[in-house]
Amino acid sequence: MIRLHHVPGSRSFRVLWLLEELGLPVELRLWSLTDGGLRSAEFRALSPGARVPALEIDGRAIFESGAIVEYLCETRGRLAPAPGAPDRADFLEWLHYAETQATILQNLNFHHIFLRPESARSVAMTRLDTRRLALSLQALETRLEQRDWLLGDFSAADCMMGFNTDAIFRFLARADYPATAAYCARAAARPAFGRALARGGASTIYGADFYEMPDG
Ligand SMILES: N[C@@H](CCC(=O)N[C@@H](CS)C(=O)NCC(=O)O)C(=O)O
Known part of the structure; x- marks a missing residue:
């Protein structure tokens, strides 16, 4: 199971788009930027800086969109040049x-x-x-x-x-x-x-x- 913590129109769109490109099924959990939910203990356990995105995958949660994107490319093996490749x-x-x-x-x-x-x-x-x-x-x-x-x-x-x-x-x-x-x-x-x-x-x-x- 992959679960993305997402706010519409936010940086979590990067991850959602990549998951769609990779054809990986994802469950969405929607949050708001303005109702204080991101500051809850529940969300900060996933993303300590209280920011989206957070991605639950492979038995853990990952925060920082760039880290998530690199992790998905590495573990799902597509849409990025391999380490050491010229580009x-x-x-x-x-x-x-x-x-x-x-x-x-x-x-x-x-x-x-x-x-x-x-x-x-x-x-x-x-x-x-x-x-x-x-x-x-x-x-x-x-x-x-x-x-x-x-x-x-x-x-x-x-x-x-x-x-x-x-x-x-x-x-x-x-x-x-x-x-x-x-x-x-x-x-x-x-x-x-x-x-x-x-x-x-x-x-x-x-x-x-x-x-x-x-x-x-
Ligand atoms: N460098 C982080 C930045 C994450 C970030 O700032 N996300 C915004 C939404 S686009 C957020 O959650 N803001 C909540 C807030 O500032 O309270 C990443 O790329 O994941």
Whole structure:
């Protein structure tokens, strides 16, 4: 039995998408970011930092989406170059780069949506993180100008980007990053991506399609 602890539209989508790509049956346990459930002793026994995802598998629980993705590839033997393969370093770089970018997206979610009261939000930090996102996205854009997927062929590193693809164009103009926009569309067209979205549920975070960088 594999059980994924999941919040719709969160980083746990990365794992759900990969499990669908691998054709592995999974039981979902749904949580909310806002009702305090992630801070319960029950959940912290699975993920001590009170974050999703957590995956119960092979008689234990694993937290950290990157660790889960690497573990699934290693133990289920697909969608990643083997250790020592020529493109292994590229795989690890992009797998972890997705999390570098996700932390910026998470900050922007706080700046634009979650922080209350609104007077607690910082214009300077919102502008800084928007610029940091643009820099991180330019690297992705350059990479994708030459290839359909991060490694050329589809890999689990692309699943790590699954959380980011829903968020990046909420804060930056799609038209400025055509290769990344095409990549996001290719990802969304994969049957496993569609199954994961239908099963796990779409993000409920965003009330707007686009959030402008504030003046200041
Ligand atoms: N580096 C961790 C980050 C996990 C993380 O921050 N998850 C968010 C959802 S996308 C979360 O659980 N947030 C709960 C909170 O901040 O209280 C990973 O990749 O698994």
